Amino acid sequence: MPELPEVETIVRGLRARLTGRRVKAFVFLSPHLEKKQVPGSFRPEIYQGRKITGIRRRGKMIIISFDGQLGLLVHLKMTGQLFLTDAGQKMDKHTHACLKFYRFKKELRFRDIRKFGFVNCLALTRIEEKINRDLGPEPLSLSLAGFKLLLNKHGQKRLKNWLLDQKIIAGIGNIYSDEILFRARLNPFRLAGSLDEKEAGRLFQSARRVLKEAISLKGSSISDYVDALGNRGGFQKRHQVYAREGKNCLRCRQEKIIRRKINGRSTYFCPACQS
Ligand SMILES: [Zn+2]
Structure with missing residues (x-):
């Protein structure tokens, strides 16, 4: 999608x-x-x-x-x-x-x-x-304070679901939620309300960085996506966890990326790096 x-x-x-x-x-x-x-x-x-x-x-x-x-x-x-x-x-x-x-x-x-x-x-x-x-606010317009407020307000949601919920924050789907959590070194099963100050800051920065980098590369071409002129995007080459089940983690290079279902959605993460 x-x-x-x-x-x-x-x-x-x-x-x-x-x-x-x-x-x-x-x-x-x-x-x-x-x-x-x-x-x-x-x-x-x-x-x-x-x-x-x-x-x-x-x-x-x-x-x-x-x-x-x-x-x-x-x-x-x-x-x-x-x-x-x-x-x-x-x-x-x-x-x-x-x-x-x-x-x-x-x-x-x-x-x-x-x-x-x-x-x-x-x-x-x-x-x-x-x-x-x-729709909730746009992740690239949100301040760190606003972001933390939303983490606490919907604190009982798992991070994966928190990122996917369009009413909390708009625009993030299955691919970018996994990529954002991997770069923030946070386990997708963690509850949004359980993050300390540092972790919340890491998630905020990671979301901004991943989304901005993906925009600059014109998105990820998985299956049908093409842009307004029919061209493919380039961010799929930068994916670090999405659809990498069984492959070595690109950070620790020891653990293998695993896939688990959260609310029926496939979620890819490194069990060693993301805690
Ligand atoms: Zn790892």
Whole structure:
């Protein structure tokens, strides 16, 4: 699933190329996207003639703003892709929505093999309400004090679950939670409220460092992820624990990385380095 660094990379690519462009047509190509509209949603036709005024990320979601206070809220979930391609390029059966522009050769497509993702057509105020209700703060905007407050407030959660809970902190998923905990040398089963000052500081710094480095490398390409132009990311080469079960730990070089399930999610860690 694309996480904060992947979604941020997509958003930056789209923002640079689509801001200010006017919509020629917006269509859903698959009935499942219609079914996922929430009450009060607009029809796709309403976007025709509107200009894109901004594109931003919040957690793992993408918000496209149009003039007239309209927005699109996009969640890629497991296998969703949002990318620009030449208008003449053939579409496959996994392409579920398409946005065309005036005076621009490329079009924006939403492709999603497993169909867990959605594109909701809502007023910007509704989108704002929804994201503020569903999402905690952004890890890269949070202060150390704010971060510690959240650790204590949700102190009974295991660190892995604490990092994954979008309502506590937004944007981190299975890959980056493992990488963050490994670099912070913290065991994923520890309770959030059990960290001392030093450990909380290590977790905070590790989250910032891992997410920033991953953004600078344009995310991790595992399975379907590609950026707005169809390019793969580079952070998968820097993964130190994720999907490395049975391989030697890159820090102590003695223990092997193990995999355990926490709340049904595979979690990779070094039993010696992470305490
Ligand atoms: Zn180790």
